[in-house]
Amino acid sequence: MKINVKDEIAAISEEILAIRRDIHAHPELGFQEFRTAQLVEDQLNGLGLRVRRCAGTGVIGVLEGAKTGKTVMLRAELDALPITEENDLPFCSQNPGVMHACGHDCNTAIQLGVAKILAAHRGELPGTVVFLFQPNEEDCGAPQMIEDGALLDPRPDAIFSSHVWSPIPTGKIGVVPGPQCASSYYFKVTIHGQDTAGYAPWQGVSPIDCARHVMDAIDTMQTLEYNTLDEPTLITVGMIHGGNYMINIPADLEMQGSIRCLHNREKAVHARFREIVEDVCKAYRCTCSVEITCGNNLLSNDEALHNIVCGVSREVLGGDSVVTAGVREMGGDDLAEFFRTGIPGCYYLIGMGNPAKGSVAAHHNKNFRVDEDVLDIAVELQSRAVLRYLGVQ
Ligand SMILES: [Zn+2]
Numbered sequence: 001m002k003i004n005v006k007d008e009i010a011a012i013s014e015e016i017l018a019i020r021r022d023i024h025a026h027p028e029l030g031f032q033e034f035r036t037a038q039l040v041e042d043q044l045n046g047l048g049l050r051v052r053r054c055a056g057t058g059v060i061g062v063l064e065g066a067k068t069g070k071t072v073m074l075r076a077e078l079d080a081l082p083i084t085e086e087n088d089l090p091f092c093s094q095n096p097g098v099m100h101a102c103g104h105d106c107n108t109a110i111q112l113g114v115a116k117i118l119a120a121h122r123g124e125l126p127g128t129v130v131f132l133f134q135p136n137e138e139d140c141g142a143p144q145m146i147e148d149g150a151l152l153d154p155r156p157d158a159i160f161s162s163h164v165w166s167p168i169p170t171g172k173i174g175v176v177p178g179p180q181c182a183s184s185y186y187f188k189v190t191i192h193g194q195d196t197a198g199y200a201p202w203q204g205v206s207p208i209d210c211a212r213h214v215m216d217a218i219d220t221m222q223t224l225e226y227n228t229l230d231e232p233t234l235i236t237v238g239m240i241h242g243g244n245y246m247i248n249i250p251a252d253l254e255m256q257g258s259i260r261c262l263h264n265r266e267k268a269v270h271a272r273f274r275e276i277v278e279d280v281c282k283a284y285r286c287t288c289s290v291e292i293t294c295g296n297n298l299l300s301n302d303e304a305l306h307n308i309v310c311g312v313s314r315e316v317l318g319g320d321s322v323v324t325a326g327v328r329e330m331g332g333d334d335l336a337e338f339f340r341t342g343i344p345g346c347y348y349l350i351g352m353g354n355p356a357k358g359s360v361a362a363h364h365n366k367n368f369r370v371d372e373d374v375l376d377i378a379v380e381l382q383s384r385a386v387l388r389y390l391g392v393q
């Protein structure tokens with residue numbers, strides 16, 4: 001089996017671009033991707049794939065090759081963000097207050113491109129390719145898909161997912177083996193003191209004063225208790241609410257934030273956090289409750305799949321095309337939920353930062369723009385990664 005991927009992509013390039021612009025003009029928020037899901041479903045049906053819905057607006061297309069082999073899954077995201085677009089483009093968002101400001105319109109169009117390329121070679125394909133289109137990535141929609149059987153019938157042996165990425169220049173990709181996106185857990189600490197008048201603080205116990213000691217202790221914990229090189233750990237407080245009258249001391253205070261770990265020892269970090277908060281509260285005569293809930297789990301790339309992606313990138317984009325600086329991040333991605341079920345995977349970033357195209361704004365920004373030249377590049381990288389994994393070329 002020999003496919004001239006580049007030539008075949010050139011033939012569908014206009015179509016992929018049109019799909020991307022159509023999705024961009026009609027962005028939809030998480031779990032409300034009705035139009036986008038229908039578009040994807042129609043495209044996959046048109047290719048003769050076995051198509052099903054999953055978790056409402058999720059879509060899964062299964063391409064069964066004529067020959068037996070391994071099963072590989074690709075994942076793209078469908079959702080947009082609650083942002084008002086401020087670009088001046090003919091295909092700008094037509095839905096006020098909603099914008100594809102993370103590039104998921106591109107990721108979806110790219111994955112449809114890969115489906116078109118590979119479906120045309122079904123007769124020679126040794127294995128199965130699962131095209132998974134996920135709703136609500138921005139707020140962790142992956143678990144609902146898994147609960148709804150996304151990883152069954154068939155169960156993948158490996159997962160690849162690519163994401164267009166403006167901080168990396170066009171023509172490069174970003175990927176590292178091992179931990180790439182941090183786990184992110186949310187905490188809610190409620191501190192209970194004793195309310196009193198501000199002129200007689202000794203008659204009560206101030207949860208506000210206690211909270212500043214808790215924050216000090218959390219800072220010390222994250223800076224002094226972990227090796228920043230091996231165990232990157234970040235604890236930030238994003239919300240504090242306490243009191244409702246300036247001359248009184250309140251009874252309670254609520255503090256919320258996140259604990260991020262770019263290593264797999266997060267359970268120990270959570271336990272230590274709980275211990276420190278409880279002990280500091282006790283020292284300052286308060287009681288407390290500590291709730292820790294999961295936002296995202298650690299996303300860690302499989303080394304062999306990482307090597308496939310790097311090999312393909314060097315062939316397509318050149319020997320120095322793989323960058324690692326700035327790729328690891330303390331932000332999370334819910335692709336980790338699929339990996340956590342025991343399926344090895346690789347998540348990589350497709351550079352599309354290009355000052356000449358104005359595609360340098362940060363993701364989630366109202367001026368976010370894309371260098372559309374990377375659509376073809378990405379279709380080629382993903383198609384080749386699948387073929388290499390299936391042992392074809
Ligand atoms: Zn995003």
Ligand SMILES: [Zn+2]
Nearest residue numbers: 102103104163
């Ligand atoms: Zn994204």
